Amino acid sequence: MTTEPITERLDDPASARESGRQKIDWARQHMPICAALREEFVETQPLAGQRLGMAMHVEATTAVLTETLAAAGAEVAITGCNPLSTHDDVSAALDAQEGITSYAERDVDDEGYYDAIEAVIAHEPTITVDDGMDMVAAIHDDHPELIDSILGGCEETTTGVHRLRAMDDDDALDYPVFAVNDTPMKRLFDNVHGTGESSLAAIAMTTNLSWAGKTVVVAGYGFCGRGVAKKAAGQNANVVVCEVDPRRALEAHMEGYEVLPMAEAAAEGDVFITTTGNRDVLTEEHFERMKDGALLANAGHFDVEIDLDALGELAESTREARPGVREYELSGGKRLNVLAEGRLVNLAAPIALGHPVEVMDQSFGVQAVCVREFTEEEYEPGVHEVPDALDREVAEIKLDAEGLAIDELTETQTEYMGSWDHGT
């Protein structure tokens, strides 16, 4: 019953808690932004009296954010945002904390997944924190009566923000939500470096294959896609980019990558990585052209980018080639290998760990100050950009933590930049 906290559901919660606690401690060591904010929050208790409802990938770094928010005085209820991404031990360790209830459990079925979201909503959150907007959606669909008492929400992902904007355009979003995904601190680091590095490491460790000399086809050249492309090139892969936007395609071309429509790239790729946030990126026509042994992985939010139904129909048989790798054998003996069932490869592969700790620290630093912001300012319903000052605050905390000093404008320089009457 996923409506009960995880602790009630585990055979040996104590050992799970210990294992989870070890993971969280490691993450905490390497999350200086959350550490600095926690120190401040313990003092100032900005979330005293607030109830937080969170649907996130429940692993070590999220736990550090969760604890940071609890330390700020909030009562927190949390569940997963993807059935395959929860670490049960981390969930148990969180659930053992005062002020935190965790419902997240790995490998639950669809019903269990949505029941757990309901269980979080039963806490009547005043602030929501989402990774894919499932919490916002469930509240709007089934618990509109709660909306009046909700100060606001935070959304972590590109996909979630995209869907929230669509909802907002339909006048269907009834409380304010910060597009945390769109902040420089999130997009430039988490998406580029985090998704890039962790997706490649997860693929390498799941397959034991090398990048050098491989042709890697990256579908989508948004922030995630360019992270994946850049890191793959940095491992000596030959990168091919597929795009639908002419300017992004041109950017990829000017970066030195080959740019092709997927119908042509399909025949060239050794590895395919989808990052578009859209569905049907790799479909039957592509599978048919792919080479024997090709690897197919998804680094976008939902498992809709690779059309597995079509692949399943095309295949004569399938088997687990390695943990996390399903081999589809097509007629003629051609084998296509799908990683992590087409789900987010850096989270859902058996040995995947999610984003690196430090990039999550930056993202979650922004989350933490955004949650705080709702208690200080009132926002209209709709999608809001994160106020620049908050994002900048997080950047400054990070530079401090890294011991990096930077220049400051002199008065003369500030004046110069503000004036328009100086000549050639």
Next chain:
Amino acid sequence: MTTEPITERLDDPASARESGRQKIDWARQHMPICAALREEFVETQPLAGQRLGMAMHVEATTAVLTETLAAAGAEVAITGCNPLSTHDDVSAALDAQEGITSYAERDVDDEGYYDAIEAVIAHEPTITVDDGMDMVAAIHDDHPELIDSILGGCEETTTGVHRLRAMDDDDALDYPVFAVNDTPMKRLFDNVHGTGESSLAAIAMTTNLSWAGKTVVVAGYGFCGRGVAKKAAGQNANVVVCEVDPRRALEAHMEGYEVLPMAEAAAEGDVFITTTGNRDVLTEEHFERMKDGALLANAGHFDVEIDLDALGELAESTREARPGVREYELSGGKRLNVLAEGRLVNLAAPIALGHPVEVMDQSFGVQAVCVREFTEEEYEPGVHEVPDALDREVAEIKLDAEGLAIDELTETQTEYMGSWDHGT
């Protein structure tokens, strides 16, 4: 007398024209966007009846833009936007074209420079095209009576846009200006690749020194700065970045560059390249810490980034070490080498050629459609972003010209991206 067209001022205008024509022909071969637009414009004559006043770096690529606009039916008057960047032969070849009058001449003094701008204004332009906003400024300062009949202006540079926004904030900008610099097509290509490649090539060819193993200090991590940093790293330099903005500093750090305040970087650099758009970036305190033989170059718009007055005072003697290199000998025998008098090194160095042809083609493609836009739509006074559709149009023309096909969204995909009700 710079108030006369260049042809009147040259000893041998015919040979200048021939040399200029050869340069323009070469550029034209490699500017497929302008070629495609020219073909369209010859047909549609969108600028029939318009008078264009341009202040640009008068070299081959600008000439191709100028001819494209003239081919669209406009009467064009043009002068330089920097006393050192004009190619007299190109100026002469332009002046020989029907519908074009060029006043641009290299090495004119300040008075001559501003007189030439006046000469252009005397044509009573209905549309202005600026590279540094000198034309806009002169019209506002001295010829406000012309403003009523001006449809609008285009501004090419970061610095110009910055100054125009300051002017706009003061309610002092009385006609509409497109911030061409801020378009993706300009910023992502021209600033990053154009400034980056051409600045490094100009420095290499001016000094005959190598990048491999050099410590290159890049001041400013905006679009130009990251282009310079990226290309220098691509030549195996060890790059140090100095910034005043914490997020940009963090971006540079996460890219793998060393980030330091200039006071510390000064002691480490073999080459210093300023790209901030601000003044006093390299000052006395930095000169004092620099190593013997250091190279100082500016890739920002104005020659104010390196404080040459202070350096001159500090120096015991100066001499020309090579064409384009002034050596300042400080007490103790330390030599600092300033390139191109601290002016834009990729334009003002003796053998510099300005931005590469293809990146200018992208920039100038945007200029051309922006000029056309003023004849089709009316805009309020103030700084305007370039309408996205125009920028996108240029990207599509370029992809076509390169023979690059890209994917298109299916209906299902478009619908998916617009919906918000799909689950995990």
Next chain:
Amino acid sequence: MTTEPITERLDDPASARESGRQKIDWARQHMPICAALREEFVETQPLAGQRLGMAMHVEATTAVLTETLAAAGAEVAITGCNPLSTHDDVSAALDAQEGITSYAERDVDDEGYYDAIEAVIAHEPTITVDDGMDMVAAIHDDHPELIDSILGGCEETTTGVHRLRAMDDDDALDYPVFAVNDTPMKRLFDNVHGTGESSLAAIAMTTNLSWAGKTVVVAGYGFCGRGVAKKAAGQNANVVVCEVDPRRALEAHMEGYEVLPMAEAAAEGDVFITTTGNRDVLTEEHFERMKDGALLANAGHFDVEIDLDALGELAESTREARPGVREYELSGGKRLNVLAEGRLVNLAAPIALGHPVEVMDQSFGVQAVCVREFTEEEYEPGVHEVPDALDREVAEIKLDAEGLAIDELTETQTEYMGSWDHGT
């Protein structure tokens, strides 16, 4: 009893075999060179009547080599070359093959380790294949009577070859050994790409930390070191190189890396990776200068590069921070994290997989043709370079397998290259 085959020692050998077989099948799919050679060997049976004694890292790719050699007609006995690198399931799957006996078992103690080598030697090998020369050493030390009937040996590693040459210089090497490590096909691919990629992936997956913005200190700039440095820079790390050889140091400098003595680098590094093949690379004086939280990993053959004894004495306490990470807390609370007990991080970390499959294919392709060579030609005792034709044969097989066509010299070109009488 490690003198018995692994099958005798496992609780459930059948399930181990199945798991091992799955791993070997995956590797085999991605090892086209071994596949092509196996096809040839099955036909020609070049090793009929030979007994092979192997001491290698017993994991999936080694298994493919082992099976390839067995398919060539040899009787093979194999054990591990490092107590932590054996996969018991792969060992069991090998042991189940006709013609192969495997003694390799993970986590055996020193005595068990050397007993297993003895067990292999008891098969009276006619050809040895080593990864670290333990087999050669044991035969010379304890079984000199076997030497007369040994055709030759192959040595896989830099370290092993180094030690063999030292032995040869002392006139103490009594049978011929091919320095497989020194072939272009091994050094340029295995060491650079294999060690580089797999070490970084293992560190990332063991720590869940990111490379972007990290200062990575690479000790040693040989083939392994330059692989590690290049791949780390490709993940946006800031790389510092420490070397003892002036030309290698200069190469690193000209590549754009910072070059420092370790005493200075110690204070700058976030991650330290040793690749020198030497001992005492990171010692007490370095530990004392390191930053809190630094990671220490070894990518060299033996676990002597990080002086763990000195670190243990310096530490006030140690604990397992994560699987594969031992945290040493020094006085003042500074924590240093040692990965994989200072053993080869890409093999000995809990989730490490060894080198990527494809690079092992290249190395092992050379091994296979070298073993064949001993049956075709007689070599003098001592260290021998692998005949160039063999190495070239392997390169050609690989290009074929990748579908890569290359140019061929025309007769005129060959003649030109061979002549010396053409002028300027």
Next chain:
Amino acid sequence: MTTEPITERLDDPASARESGRQKIDWARQHMPICAALREEFVETQPLAGQRLGMAMHVEATTAVLTETLAAAGAEVAITGCNPLSTHDDVSAALDAQEGITSYAERDVDDEGYYDAIEAVIAHEPTITVDDGMDMVAAIHDDHPELIDSILGGCEETTTGVHRLRAMDDDDALDYPVFAVNDTPMKRLFDNVHGTGESSLAAIAMTTNLSWAGKTVVVAGYGFCGRGVAKKAAGQNANVVVCEVDPRRALEAHMEGYEVLPMAEAAAEGDVFITTTGNRDVLTEEHFERMKDGALLANAGHFDVEIDLDALGELAESTREARPGVREYELSGGKRLNVLAEGRLVNLAAPIALGHPVEVMDQSFGVQAVCVREFTEEEYEPGVHEVPDALDREVAEIKLDAEGLAIDELTETQTEYMGSWDHGT
């Protein structure tokens, strides 16, 4: 008459000397290795009584070497090794030095070129220094009587060494020559960084075109080729490599480059750069497949890599498109642009400067110690590798000059590396 020193042939030798002196002074500032050696040589006069005959590219850095050798007590006669690479002003400045006679003049015809070599030989050199072995060849062909009194020669280039080895194999080389080209200090820096950076800068400045997004076909993946490929990729070009050697082809492939036969690459390239040292690399069949506007440049020693005769026959007309660019118009209007007449582009293009100063310093440092070596040791006729200690000496001088400290092996470490009896 090129048999007279350059001074006799110039209209205004004084002004040439001044201009040449300025160039030499700049180079000297940035050649710390030659500076350090000069200091030593002035003291020790190792070349007292020797006569040096040099055939080199006579530009500023060569002049610094020449002066360094003269300062060591030698009487030096020098001429060019390529009719297009001489700087007359540098030649004049050298000729004005005591102990140096220079015959080098730009743009001489074939007869003048060889006459100048004869003029140098008339000085009866005891040591020769060659860049392309023309001096060695002329002495063997026409002045065998001199050979007895020649201590030895130094050869700078890949091509020269190749031809010397062919000559040696024919037992036709009658005095000892050091293969300076083959030293680590030369190959790893000069060929990779020097040829790479300077060729690209020369092409960029000759054409004013950009590298970003260009497909650059590099013929040959030797040291020069990989330098060109690496630097082009570092400017965001998409690099295609053509090779005849399977291992080099594989190396290029594993680096992430596309590898193709030239017949296929011809249709893809925007820029072609030959670095093979062989003839007929780009021929009729390739010209026919190339794209309109393609650029063809040679970075190999001789002008035989691009088959200009065939191209001339194929073309309907040719014209100078820019200084240093000859446009061949083929039937159908396709234009192919050949840079610098197919000669070494980094030397023979109108604005080319040759290799960067610092990499020449490393090469010439080796030359200087090699010349010294012939006065200290006697060598047999034939091609000799440069003794490693000499090369190492130059590396150490360079590190000193850069202020780079490196680690030293402890006694324990040296002993460890020399031993072979340590266990796992």
